[in-house]
Amino acid sequence: MPFAVYVLGLAVFAQGTSEFMLSGLLSGIAEDLRVSLGAAGLLTTAFAIGMVIGAPITALAGRTWPRRRALLLFLGVFVAAHLVGAVTSSYAVLLVTRVAGALANAGFWAVALVTALAMVAPHQRARATAVVVGGVTVACVVGVPAGAALGEVWGWRAAFWAVALVSVPAALALWAAVPGGRPDGVAPGSARGELRALARPRLLLTLLVMALVQGATFCTFSYLEPLATRVTGFGSGWMPLVLALFGVGSFAGVTLAGRLADARPDAVVGCGMVALAAGWAALALTAAHPVAVLALVLLQGALAFGTGTTLITRVFHQAPDAPTMAGSFATAAFNVGAAAGPWLGGLALGAGLGFRSPVWVSALLMCGALAGAGVLAGSSGRVRGTLTARRSPVPGR
Incomplete structure (x- = not known):
C-alpha cells in the first residue's frame, strides 16, 4: 500500500474528529450558547448537509485540478472554519462554520477517495478504501474521546482549536507525500458521461441503502451522550471511554471489512x-x-463502519466508468444519512419520547435498509438468471 494512502487517512482523521466530536460536546454547547439540546444536535445535521451539497459540487469543480493542490485547498478552508467556530459566541455563526467546514471536507473526501484508488491495483481497492475510511475510525478512538475530555476540562471551544492544530501536520504530510499532478496520468472523462453512469437504478438503490445505514448510525451516535448519562447513569467523565469504545469497534470493523469486502x-x-x-x-x-451498553456500543461501531466501508466499495464497483463522481456520490449518500439521522432523533426527543427514542429510530431505519437490500438481492438474482439464459444454448439448435 503506497505511503500516500496512509497520509490521506491521517488527514481524514483530523476532519473525522470534527465530524463526530459534537456527540460528546452537545450539552456544553447548548448551555454556553443558550440553545436547546436538539438545536445543538442540528450542528451535526448542518455538517452533514454541507457534506451532501458539497460532495458533488466540489468534485465537479475540482475534478481537473492537480490533486495535491485540491486536497491542500480544501484542508485550508476546513481549518479556517474551525478557527472561526472556536472564537464565536453566536449559534448562527457556529452553524455557518459547520456548513463551510463540511463543504471543504466533502471536497477533500471526493478527491481523497479517487486519489487513493488511483494509486493501487484493482484487487487492493477495498483495502485502500478501508485505510482512508479508517482515518475516521481512528478519530473515533482517539480524536473524539480527546475532544470530549478537552471539552470537559476547558470547554467545547478547546476541541475546535485542537482540530485546527492537528490539521497542520496533516497538511505538511500531504504536501510531501501526494504527487503534484494526477496520479493516474489520465485526463478525466466527460462530467456529463459520469453523471449519466451514476443514474443507474441499482446504483441509486445502493446509495439509498448507504444513507439508511448511516442514518441509523448517526441517529444514535449524535445522542449517545444524553443516553449514556441520563438513562444508563454514567457520569460525564465516562463519556470519553464510551466514545472510545465506539471508535475501537469502528476501527476493527473497517479493518476486517477491508480484508473481506x-x-x-x-x-x-x-x-x-x-x-x-x-x-x-x-x-x-x-x-x-x-455493561450491556458498553458491549453494544463496541459491537455497533464495528458493524456500522464495516458495513459502510463495504457499501462504499460497492459504489465504485457498480460505477467503473464514473471514477471521479462515484466517490462524491458515496460521500453524499453517507451524509444524507448523517443529516437525517440526528434530525429524526431530535424530532423523537422533541416529541417527548425519551432518551431511548433515537435508538429506536435507528432500528427502524435499519429495517428500511434491509428492505432495500432485499430488493437489490432480488434484482441481482434476476439479472444473473437473465444472463445465464442468454448464455445457454437454445435446444434443438
Whole structure:
C-alpha cells in the first residue's frame, strides 16, 4: 500500500474528529450558547448537509485540478472554519462554520477517495478504501474521546482549536507525500458521461441503502451522550471511554471489512445489516444496564463502519466508468444519512419520547435498509438468471 494512502487517512482523521466530536460536546454547547439540546444536535445535521451539497459540487469543480493542490485547498478552508467556530459566541455563526467546514471536507473526501484508488491495483481497492475510511475510525478512538475530555476540562471551544492544530501536520504530510499532478496520468472523462453512469437504478438503490445505514448510525451516535448519562447513569467523565469504545469497534470493523469486502461483499453487507438492526433494538431495550451498553456500543461501531466501508466499495464497483463522481456520490449518500439521522432523533426527543427514542429510530431505519437490500438481492438474482439464459444454448439448435 503506497505511503500516500496512509497520509490521506491521517488527514481524514483530523476532519473525522470534527465530524463526530459534537456527540460528546452537545450539552456544553447548548448551555454556553443558550440553545436547546436538539438545536445543538442540528450542528451535526448542518455538517452533514454541507457534506451532501458539497460532495458533488466540489468534485465537479475540482475534478481537473492537480490533486495535491485540491486536497491542500480544501484542508485550508476546513481549518479556517474551525478557527472561526472556536472564537464565536453566536449559534448562527457556529452553524455557518459547520456548513463551510463540511463543504471543504466533502471536497477533500471526493478527491481523497479517487486519489487513493488511483494509486493501487484493482484487487487492493477495498483495502485502500478501508485505510482512508479508517482515518475516521481512528478519530473515533482517539480524536473524539480527546475532544470530549478537552471539552470537559476547558470547554467545547478547546476541541475546535485542537482540530485546527492537528490539521497542520496533516497538511505538511500531504504536501510531501501526494504527487503534484494526477496520479493516474489520465485526463478525466466527460462530467456529463459520469453523471449519466451514476443514474443507474441499482446504483441509486445502493446509495439509498448507504444513507439508511448511516442514518441509523448517526441517529444514535449524535445522542449517545444524553443516553449514556441520563438513562444508563454514567457520569460525564465516562463519556470519553464510551466514545472510545465506539471508535475501537469502528476501527476493527473497517479493518476486517477491508480484508473481506473484495472477496465476499454480499456476506459482509447482509450479515452486517441484520446484526445492526438487532443491535440497535437491543441497545434501546438495555440502555439502563451499563455493561450491556458498553458491549453494544463496541459491537455497533464495528458493524456500522464495516458495513459502510463495504457499501462504499460497492459504489465504485457498480460505477467503473464514473471514477471521479462515484466517490462524491458515496460521500453524499453517507451524509444524507448523517443529516437525517440526528434530525429524526431530535424530532423523537422533541416529541417527548425519551432518551431511548433515537435508538429506536435507528432500528427502524435499519429495517428500511434491509428492505432495500432485499430488493437489490432480488434484482441481482434476476439479472444473473437473465444472463445465464442468454448464455445457454437454445435446444434443438
